[in-house]
Amino acid sequence: MSVIVEFSLDSPRLNLHGATTTVPGVTVDVESVDADVDGGVKTMAWAVGGCLDAFDDALRADPTTTDVVLIDDLPDRRLYNYRTSEQSEVQLYTDWLELGAAQLHVECQDGTWFQRVRFPDRDALAEFESTCETEDISFTLHRIYGDPGSAEPDPLTDAQREALRLGLDCGYLDVPRTGSLSVVADELGISEQSASERLRRATRNLAADALADATQN
Known part of the structure; x- marks a missing residue:
């Protein structure tokens, strides 16, 4: 295991x-x-x-x-x-x-x-x-x-989770996209570059965690 x-x-x-x-x-x-x-x-x-x-x-x-x-x-x-x-x-x-x-x-x-x-x-x-x-x-x-009965760690930081929530709420993560990255950045009080980076890191962490679980199973 x-x-x-x-x-x-x-x-x-x-x-x-x-x-x-x-x-x-x-x-x-x-x-x-x-x-x-x-x-x-x-x-x-x-x-x-x-x-x-x-x-x-x-x-x-x-x-x-x-x-x-x-x-x-x-x-x-x-x-x-x-x-x-x-x-x-x-x-x-x-x-x-x-x-x-x-x-x-x-x-x-x-x-x-x-x-x-x-x-x-x-x-x-x-x-x-x-x-x-x-x-x-x-x-x-x-x-x-990973021991029996223990909880898995959250792959997201609090800041990454908040960025994803805002991205979903404003439509930035929709396909096709209906919202702007600037909305996420403004809500977080950071630059658009930093907001984009935070969203990419969150996506990467979720993907790595999902693929690791798939490999394990």
């Missing part, structure tokens, strides 16, 4: 430790992680809050990253693409793939990675914990979902 696990990882050997400890007010919210044709790992992630100019410098100077590309530059956040460099001491992405785990949410702040991951079973979770111990990474378990 699969389990969804919320935990944190802490070690100076982990990726982005230098960048996120240099500018601790910034949160790195991972959008996607993929293996490239050269066998490396490419990450797309948002940098949110704090001094983004200082973080831009710190990210490019971080020895665990290379080929850093700024994709979007918004007033309160920036979207980056970067590759994990050969100087990275620990690369857990291949471990996720081998264990059959699915990353549902990944973010980093001040050197600590906070994650929500679906493991195919408790054996896979135990193996991942063993990997962390071998790599001298501090693993802190916060919560496990």
Whole structure:
């Protein structure tokens, strides 16, 4: 039986430790992680809050990253693409793939990675914990979902749920569309770009959760 696990990882050997400890007010919210044709790992992630100019410098100077590309530059956040460099001491992405785990949410702040991951079973979770111990990474378990009688976690944040509700109410999510994104943005008090991003994240989380359940069944 699969389990969804919320935990944190802490070690100076982990990726982005230098960048996120240099500018601790910034949160790195991972959008996607993929293996490239050269066998490396490419990450797309948002940098949110704090001094983004200082973080831009710190990210490019971080020895665990290379080929850093700024994709979007918004007033309160920036979207980056970067590759994990050969100087990275620990690369857990291949471990996720081998264990059959699915990353549902990944973010980093001040050197600590906070994650929500679906493991195919408790054996896979135990193996991942063993990997962390071998790599001298501090693993802190916060919560496990999936045991008999336990509730599944909500795939949406409160902000994402509110954005979806407004999108439905105003007709923005209708097919064909009968409402405007500006209505959702105005109600939330954010920019249209931020509203669109929040709706996309909510849709992605719901899709990932549904596909994970379908795979399990």
